[in-house]
Amino acid sequence: MPNQPSPYISKRSLAQRQTSKIEGQRGRLEDLPEITLTSVRVEALATQLATDVKGTISAGKEATVFHALWYDFPLALKVYRLYATPHAKGGKRKKMGGGKVGYSKDIMSYWASREFWILDRVFRAGVKVPTPARHIDNMFTARFLGENGTPAPLLKDVQIEHPKRIFNSIIDQIFAIYRVFIIHGDLSAFNILYFQNEPWIIDFPQAIDFASRPNRHRALKKGRPILLRDITNIVKFFEKYGIPAEAQALCDECMEQISFNDRLDKKTFVR
Numbered sequence: 001m002p003n004q005p006s007p008y009i010s011k012r013s014l015a016q017r018q019t020s021k022i023e024g025q026r027g028r029l030e031d032l033p034e035i036t037l038t039s040v041r042v043e044a045l046a047t048q049l050a051t052d053v054k055g056t057i058s059a060g061k062e063a064t065v066f067h068a069l070w071y072d073f074p075l076a077l078k079v080y081r082l083y084a085t086p087h088a089k090g091g092k093r094k095k096m097g098g099g100k101v102g103y104s105k106d107i108m109s110y111w112a113s114r115e116f117w118i119l120d121r122v123f124r125a126g127v128k129v130p131t132p133a134r135h136i137d138n139m140f141t142a143r144f145l146g147e148n149g150t151p152a153p154l155l156k157d158v159q160i161e162h163p164k165r166i167f168n169s170i171i172d173q174i175f176a177i178y179r180v181f182i183i184h185g186d187l188s189a190f191n192i193l194y195f196q197n198e199p200w201i202i203d204f205p206q207a208i209d210f211a212s213r214p215n216r217h218r219a220l221k222k223g224r225p226i227l228l229r230d231i232t233n234i235v236k237f238f239e240k241y242g243i244p245a246e247a248q249a250l251c252d253e254c255m256e257q258i259s260f261n262d263r264l265d266k267k268t269f270v271r
């Protein structure tokens with residue numbers, strides 16, 4: 001399974017940690033070429049993230065998702081590439097020698113690692129998310145949701161047969177995510193896959209993780225507008241199926257799971 005650490009990785013990572021000084025800036029800027037299927041395949045195989053990378057599923061703003069294999073086992077491989085976005089180091093592209101674009105691999109690795117570990121936490125909390133497999137640098141793998149290399153459709157693109165059940169399941173999952181002090185932050189029918197007649201939540205880079213904050217119970221309370229936005233997106237989406245729901249009330253109910261007066265981590269969950 002892909003969870004075996006590879007001795008190769010630490011050597012390579014060490015080499016990458018050499019600090020360079022570019023345009024008077026301190027930081028680890030590297031001149032890496034644009035991510036292509038071939039370059040990702042080379043990297044994924046070398047780091048033992050996958051045994052093959054079959055093709056691109058989606059190229060989003062900050063990351064590209066590939067269909068990969070670990071022997072016969074299909075994986076989704078998400079590769080962060082921030083250099084073409086405002087997140088790029090310095091807030092804009094930095095031209096380097098040979099027309100390449102410089103960026104901090106650390107930042108991309110941070111985002112990949114953050115999404116991977118949030119995925120891991122919500123997976124362990126019993127939420128229906130693709131099982132996280134392994135994370136290395138700016139890439140991570142998770143269970144591929146789909147059949148024969150074709151990814152499962154997004155919730156927005158399917159006609160749901162039992163909308164009430166699916167709606168309840170999504171709300172239950174929002175509640176479960178909240179119980180581990182996380183709010184998705186970008187939840188909508190665009191970030192839910194419909195697979196085996198169930199909703200699967202994906203895409204957590206915008207998640208807010210209150211778990212390690214001091215006095216996280218109180219910090220979590222400040223996340224209400226974001227939680228409400230997530231719930232409202234879902235409630236609005238299901239309006240077309242005639243499902244009546246009150247986003248404000250659901251948001252309150254979700255927040256009541258955790259007692260904000262409790263400064264200690266007692267078992268304060270009511271669900």
Ligand SMILES: Nc1ncnc2c1ncn2[C@@H]1O[C@H](COP(=O)(O)OP(=O)(O)O)[C@@H](O)[C@H]1O
Nearest residue numbers: 057058060061065076130143144145151202203
């Ligand atoms: N585990 C997965 N299995 C199958 N397809 C996936 C998986 N994760 C992501 N995808 C596909 O890749 C697309 C982009 O993934 P997502 O995590 O939402 O990144 P982005 O930030 O680009 O929106 C999704 O809309 C979905 O079609």
Ligand SMILES: [Mg+2]
Nearest residue numbers: 060190191203
């Ligand atoms: Mg998405």
